[in-house]
Amino acid sequence: MAEEATGGLQIHPMDQFIVKPLFGGDAIHWYTPTNVTLWMAISVLCVVLLLVIGTRGRAIVPSRMQSVAELAYGFVYKMVEDVAGKDGLKYFPYIMTLFIFIVFANFLGLIPTAFTTTSHIAVTATMALAVFFGVTILGFVKHGAGFLRLFWIDQAPLVLRPILAIIEIISYFVRPVSHSIRLAGNMMAGHAVIKVFAGFAGVLGVGAVFPLAAITAVYALETLVAFIQAYVFAILTCVYLRDALHPHH
Amino acid sequence: MEGDIVQMGAYIGAGLACTGMGGAAVGVGHVVGNYISGALRNPSAAASQTATMFIGIAFAEALGIFSFLVALLLMFAV
Numbered sequence: 001m002a003e004e005a006t007g008g009l010q011i012h013p014m015d016q017f018i019v020k021p022l023f024g025g026d027a028i029h030w031y032t033p034t035n036v037t038l039w040m041a042i043s044v045l046c047v048v049l050l051l052v053i054g055t056r057g058r059a060i061v062p063s064r065m066q067s068v069a070e071l072a073y074g075f076v077y078k079m080v081e082d083v084a085g086k087d088g089l090k091y092f093p094y095i096m097t098l099f100i101f102i103v104f105a106n107f108l109g110l111i112p113t114a115f116t117t118t119s120h121i122a123v124t125a126t127m128a129l130a131v132f133f134g135v136t137i138l139g140f141v142k143h144g145a146g147f148l149r150l151f152w153i154d155q156a157p158l159v160l161r162p163i164l165a166i167i168e169i170i171s172y173f174v175r176p177v178s179h180s181i182r183l184a185g186n187m188m189a190g191h192a193v194i195k196v197f198a199g200f201a202g203v204l205g206v207g208a209v210f211p212l213a214a215i216t217a218v219y220a221l222e223t224l225v226a227f228i229q230a231y232v233f234a235i236l237t238c239v240y241l242r243d244a245l246h247p248h249h
Numbered sequence: 250m251e252g253d254i255v256q257m258g259a260y261i262g263a264g265l266a267c268t269g270m271g272g273a274a275v276g277v278g279h280v281v282g283n284y285i286s287g288a289l290r291n292p293s294a295a296a297s298q299t300a301t302m303f304i305g306i307a308f309a310e311a312l313g314i315f316s317f318l319v320a321l322l323l324m325f326a327v
Contacts, residue, residue, distance in 0.1 A: 182311055231303065
């Protein structure tokens with residue numbers, strides 16, 4: 001605190017997450033173009049570039065772009081098939097959309113001075129709530145009241161079943177919370193760590209090599225985390241989908 | 250040294266909430282360690298269980314993230 005007043009150590013790790021309007025003024029309405037909407041648009045543009053423009057040739061021997069797109073498609077397809085089962089493949093486009101958007105938002109956020117849209121809980125909670133409501137409605141449409149058997153575990157002893165039912169119901173409703181905060185928290189924490197080390201580098205002079213080495217290491221880790229968190233988000237969506245399609249454990 | 254005691258309590262609580270990270274670290278390490286020990290015993294079955302490992306990591310990690318959330322709430326919302 002005292003050092004900050006004298007202008008020595010100045011670290012503002014959370015400043016990078018401030019939402020700013022692009023064109024003047026400070027007021028943010030629902031229609032204001034901000035840096036969040038800009039970077040979201042850029043990630044959507046990148047998705048279109050990779051998946052629509054990149055595969056336009058439809059070559060038998062794929063070009064570089066097309067083989068990356070095919071790799072991503074096959075990866076997500078196999079994941080949905082393995083985790084959600086054969087009848088989950090009907091919902092593959094939704095999971096592919098989520099995965100590819102999150103991957104691009106995470107990786108674009110790693111560019112210095114870029115804005116990480118997925119570091120905002122408002123963004124991830126929208127996606128997580130869409131999954132939560134979608135899956136719940138799907139479960140009730142497919143199974144009617146039988147969907148509630150998800151909470152009534154037949155394999156457990158009868159005495160334990162009501163207690164387990166309460167635990168299951170609580171864990172079911174915590175799902176959107178953990179689903180969204182996992183992604184946002186990981187992104188926000190990683191980027192804040194990088195900024196904190198950058199703050200150390202600013203005051204150490206020649207000793208700044210150590211924080212810079214640490215930043216390099218953390219950045220490498222963040223590159224891994226950016227992919228893994230998108231993967232985890234998609235795979236948990238598949239798990240929730242499987243629960244909705246087969247509530248009988 | 251000035252400020253009010255409520256803010257001090259919030260900051261101390263935010264610091265204490267970070268101990269939850271240790272629990273998540275133990276959980277994630279346990280999941281991955283057991284996965285690797287299983288994978289070394291039966292490498293042919295390892296590839297099919299990678300997705301399960303990531304789901305396990307995600308669940309173990311979620312509770313650590315909750316402690317992070319508590320810290321954030323104490324810092325900015327209380």
